[in-house]
Amino acid sequence: MLKIKTLIFSSVLLLFFGPVTLAQKGKYPQRKDVLKLIDKDYKVGIEQYKLMMKRLGPQDFPKTYFPASDKAENSGSGWWCSGFYPGTLIYLFEQSKEQTLLNESERIMKVLAKEQYNKTTHDLGFMMYCSFGNLEKLEPGAATETILINSAKSLMSRFDPKVGCIKSWDSKPNDYLVIIDNMMNLELLFWATKQTGDSSYYKVAVTHANTTMKNHFRSNYSSYHVLNYNAATGAVQQKKTAQGFADESAWARGQAWGLYGYTVMYRETRDKKYLEQAQNIARFILDNPYLPADKIPYWDFDAPNKPNALRDASAAAVMASALLELYHYSDKQLAKKYYTTAETIIKNLSSPQYLAAVGTNGGFILKHSVGSIPGKTEIDVPLTYADYYFIEALKRYKTAKF
Numbered sequence: 001m002l003k004i005k006t007l008i009f010s011s012v013l014l015l016f017f018g019p020v021t022l023a024q025k026g027k028y029p030q031r032k033d034v035l036k037l038i039d040k041d042y043k044v045g046i047e048q049y050k051l052m053m054k055r056l057g058p059q060d061f062p063k064t065y066f067p068a069s070d071k072a073e074n075s076g077s078g079w080w081c082s083g084f085y086p087g088t089l090i091y092l093f094e095q096s097k098e099q100t101l102l103n104e105s106e107r108i109m110k111v112l113a114k115e116q117y118n119k120t121t122h123d124l125g126f127m128m129y130c131s132f133g134n135l136e137k138l139e140p141g142a143a144t145e146t147i148l149i150n151s152a153k154s155l156m157s158r159f160d161p162k163v164g165c166i167k168s169w170d171s172k173p174n175d176y177l178v179i180i181d182n183m184m185n186l187e188l189l190f191w192a193t194k195q196t197g198d199s200s201y202y203k204v205a206v207t208h209a210n211t212t213m214k215n216h217f218r219s220n221y222s223s224y225h226v227l228n229y230n231a232a233t234g235a236v237q238q239k240k241t242a243q244g245f246a247d248e249s250a251w252a253r254g255q256a257w258g259l260y261g262y263t264v265m266y267r268e269t270r271d272k273k274y275l276e277q278a279q280n281i282a283r284f285i286l287d288n289p290y291l292p293a294d295k296i297p298y299w300d301f302d303a304p305n306k307p308n309a310l311r312d313a314s315a316a317a318v319m320a321s322a323l324l325e326l327y328h329y330s331d332k333q334l335a336k337k338y339y340t341t342a343e344t345i346i347k348n349l350s351s352p353q354y355l356a357a358v359g360t361n362g363g364f365i366l367k368h369s370v371g372s373i374p375g376k377t378e379i380d381v382p383l384t385y386a387d388y389y390f391i392e393a394l395k396r397y398k399t400a401k402f
């Protein structure tokens with residue numbers, strides 16, 4: 001009887017909402033208190049980004065801010081984070097329809113556009129898909145599409161079939177460095193195949209993800225940060241860290257990039273092995289004894305000085321956004337765990353501990369992220385990608401759109 005009722009209910013849903021609704025397996029009702037917080041967060045975000053846009057020079061992209069000196073650190077368009085500012089503005093515009101946010105986003109993207117030809121970085125997915133990709137979803141257009149296709153071509157130029165990966169960082173001739181973060185750049189390639197019908201972008205994304213799945217992960221599904229492949233043979237010659245506590249530690253943002261990356265892989269291919277990979281990474285993160293009760297991770301799961309080690313709001317924001325997609329693809333029990341964890345993260349990032357008071361924080365929305373402790377840069381500061389993935393998580397909670 002229950003099955004018949006479910007069948008009738010599903011058919012009615014299908015009739016009214018189309019097949020997407022049925023893909024949203026395990027969907028949970030939105031909590032009113034969380035929705036209320038989200039509305040407040042958007043208001044704060046919009047005011048903060050209006051402040052930020054006033055502080056920036058015409059060619060500047062925000063990077064971070066130091067409250068003690070009220071000084072911002074900005075970058076040019078070639079820095080890996082240059083897509084997050086326009087991308088966040090687009091998300092804020094979608095919510096508020098305030099034209100000034102879209103205008104600013106389009107202004108800065110004119111400065112960013114030249115990076116479509118940049119073949120010296122693997123970060124083109126972050127830079128161009130979080131910006132132009134979001135613009136294309138909002139207002140599809142030939143000029144944006146050309147920029148995205150050129151960006152995908154530039155990214156493809158860094159793929160070597162011998163290694164089976166896109167090269168992350170250039171270094172000595174015999175080295176071929178690939179970082180887990182690179183999983184985030186693949187979404188651009190899937191878009192390029194859908195747009196052009198040329199499957200080579202799709203194949204490179206799948207090959208990169210498969211090689212990474214084989215070599216980057218430990219048996220507990222935590223990941224190394226950096227793999228050094230032999231450029232001539234493709235063999236793994238080193239597994240190490242750059243931004244984590246130690247080679248064998250689990251750098252928090254790296255785990256978040258992997259979680260998000262394999263969730264996208266499942267969305268784009270529907271290959272169950274990627275879903276299992278994402279769920280296994282989620283298990284490492286969520287069942288980790290060192291994940292604090294508020295679900296804002298320490299900067300590294302193995303950081304010394306816990307519980308006094310610094311937290312990384314950016315890793316939390318990436319995790320929340322990824323979990324708010326992954327839960328749609330997961331069975332009831334896991335879906336509930338992912339959904340409620342994302343709610344907990346949103347609630348805690350919305351607290352005064354992490355959310356900036358309007359008019360402070362140099363216009364950034366969140367406080368307390370960690371760029372690189374080993375590199376002694378961006379320690380316990382606001383960061384553009386924390387803001388971007390936080391606002392994306394809010395959107396995903398409200399609209400279930402990816």
Ligand code: GLY
Pocket residue numbers: 181243253371
């Ligand atoms: N390499 C990008 C990051 O810091 O996560």
